[in-house]
Amino acid sequence: MIKLLWSGLVILQLLAGCGFDGTATRKNDFTPLTSIEIVAVSSTIAAGTSTKLTVKGNYSGLFTNDVTDQVVWSSATPGVTFTTTTNNNRVTGTNTGTVILTATVGTLTVNYTLTVSSATVSSMTITPAASTTAKGLTRQFTANGTFSDLTTQDLTFDAVWDSSDKTVATIDDPANKGLAHAVAIGTSTVSATFGSVSGITAMDVTKAALLSIAVTPNPATILTISTTKFKATGSYTDGTTPDITSLVTWSSSTPACATIIPADGLITALTQGTTTISASLETFSGTSALKVTGGNLTSITLSPSTPTLVKDTLVRVIATGTFSNSTTRDISGAVEWSLADPSKATVSKSGGNLALLSATAVTSTPTAISAKSGTVTSSTTNLTVTAPTLQALTISPVKLDLTAGTSGRFTVMANYSNGSSQEVTFSSVWASSDAAKSVVGNSGINKGRVTGIAATIVPATITASYGGKDIAAVATVAARTLNTLTISAPSASVASGNQFKYSATATYLDGAVKDVTEETVWSIDKPNVAIIADSTNQPGQVFAVDSGVATLTATFGDKSQTVTITVP
Template structure:
């Protein structure tokens, strides 16, 4: 027994020592950690097992552990590579307008008209301005670069050409036909031809201001189309600035007596079109093309349909009656259209392998051969294309325009059938023009067709009748068509 007293011994037994207090704190911490571990254990087990049931999703990478889904966006059929502006290197005089066209060329060989969607600019607006639709107006003599630009989303693509404005002065305007006579209710198309200070001429029909002195007799549109309202006489005038030209239009009371259709009783295969013309015969013995003012119909639209302009489309084998009716008088004319089961077997494109100069045109014709051996001009119903639109473009009617030197393939396609030929564009320049027939003589009231043949610096000749401007020195004696000669 210790010599310490009992109270002192009890006190030393009950009061914890410093080391025992430290051990107690460690035990409390361990107990707390163990409790937390036990509480978290089920969650840890669940989270560990979760990836075996499903894959985690990352907001930017997609599903982790699985292949990323491939894009379903369709491939771009073609990339816009260039824009061709036509006509190439044109020349006009002060005060005149020039319509430009922008054609987009794609990497797959296809083309698209960008005339109304491109951004048009003129490098020198003091020489010529240009509208958002590609219509340039000549202001002063000089040269300017006309540019058409378009951004398909991958960068701006553009094309350009040069417009030259000459300082020529418009000296006179001739309105043709001279002093025509038409029937009340019908129309007459007028043409305005401008003559300039150097003796050259130009068709100004679309740029002059048209007027009728008596709109009670006949009205006239901004494009020169007169409509006869009542019998009488009116003066038709074309004005550009301070220069004008006029002619007299007589409206008669002659009545329509009959209508004939041309061609008579044609036969065409399925899928082919046929253009009909309605000729009106009047009480005064005159005749007039009234195709645009009659109502066209087909008695059996399952065989062939017909448009408001008289263009019939063959749908199925059989026969149908094509009728043109004057809604005012009720008079009509008819013909029979036969549709055969013959199929198109080949297409020939003519002329074969022609050569033209840069800036000139070439009209192509597509002739289809059918299974029954018959042939037909199908130029208006095929799809025309140029293999290289930077060398030459081609219109929906088969008119090719040489853009730059080179060679391209011209194709005419109908369904799965096509025909091709090559077109060569050279840098030759026009040196002279010859007219045929020379020194012709005709009777009053009759017509004469002239042909303009151009001779080029490479010795080659070409029919340029459709690309020249025609002029008569005395239109009062013999007016001439500014379009065809």
């Protein structure tokens, strides 16, 4: 039975090894302090100088601890002074001779014999000599005195320190003896004076030195076939944190995933995966973890297909990418457009996802258009450019009823001699008869877009001119008080890489309801989850980036609404 019990105890023995095994931080103040000992840097000092005292406590012969901070100092012999505030626990010899120092800790006392000599200082040296210190850093100097009896002694704490040019370097004497602060580029002479003897040394302060580099955003998540720019911020010895994006050298650990322009931090995401973006300068580098999501590009589809344009007109063209995760999104601004005959037409990109196809010359046979990204090229679509005679223009609607602060669009159609018709909204020149009340856009995709500025009494006439013909419509603007703002929810899947659209609707106190998607300011708090697709050309549209939850905020007038975007 006993053996059975003890076999159980063997198991317990193994278990007993468990439990607290961390670092003990508490000092053992239970074991009695049985003796103390004074330790001085110098047992002999010159009159007027000092030495540091330390008291070591012995606890029952088991361990020792520094108990200097518990000591009460005294001396029955005149001739010394103790300092226990600044420059803690130093004793200064004031009269020559032998002095008995006494340290008391609790009931324990110990004596120490200190000799104060009559030696006088004859020279002094300061180390380090001719030092160089980066702006913002400190330099600790030490003063060593040579005395008339050829002894040497550390006089750092007894000397008076000074800097010849306090705009370059300062010394906080007496609080921090010998400690110089480099405050500006230049040279200052640092001096230490003891009695009538001084030592000097030059302190060169150089420009602030780099301490670290921070790369932002970190971490970052972006979609394939997109670009983003990283920022490098340096931390310098003088406490400044300038933007050093253009000074560092950028690199990507996995160029197949994302490439980066070494000079400016502009990154292009190529394939799904992760890479580390590094910014290097001197011996320092900062990094950011970049994740590329949204699937790998598998095909590109162009629209409109087989367009026919009249010479000197233009149309918006869209390249839609299909990705390996079955998502699609507009990549018009990211692809390289090419035309088989550039003398017949051009494709221009003006930022964001906007690409405009301009017909510049009549084609005898259709000319091919394609778009390419990396190794993926779209199938070609054929452009035909004709030059029929313009017969007439029509505009729709014939009247826009706007609310101040909102906009609406006119569309112009041209009818030609060959019986064809084509929208020429972007090719027309637009004008408003009362630009102070309603202004009409005249560039890019804002052509034909009328924004109400102030209430009109007489409707403004909006005129579109194209091909030597004019067509007009009217726009009225009413002043209304905004009551509520609502955001629609998208019907599309929000899988990473997908593009989906929100719209904003304003309801006014008079009951009027207006779509204000284009006038609304859209923002997202977490760009690693979702981003605004193109605030200029695709207002209200969002790209899902990576799994997470973000908040989409729509602001129009004095109203804001938020909606949660969850990317699974």
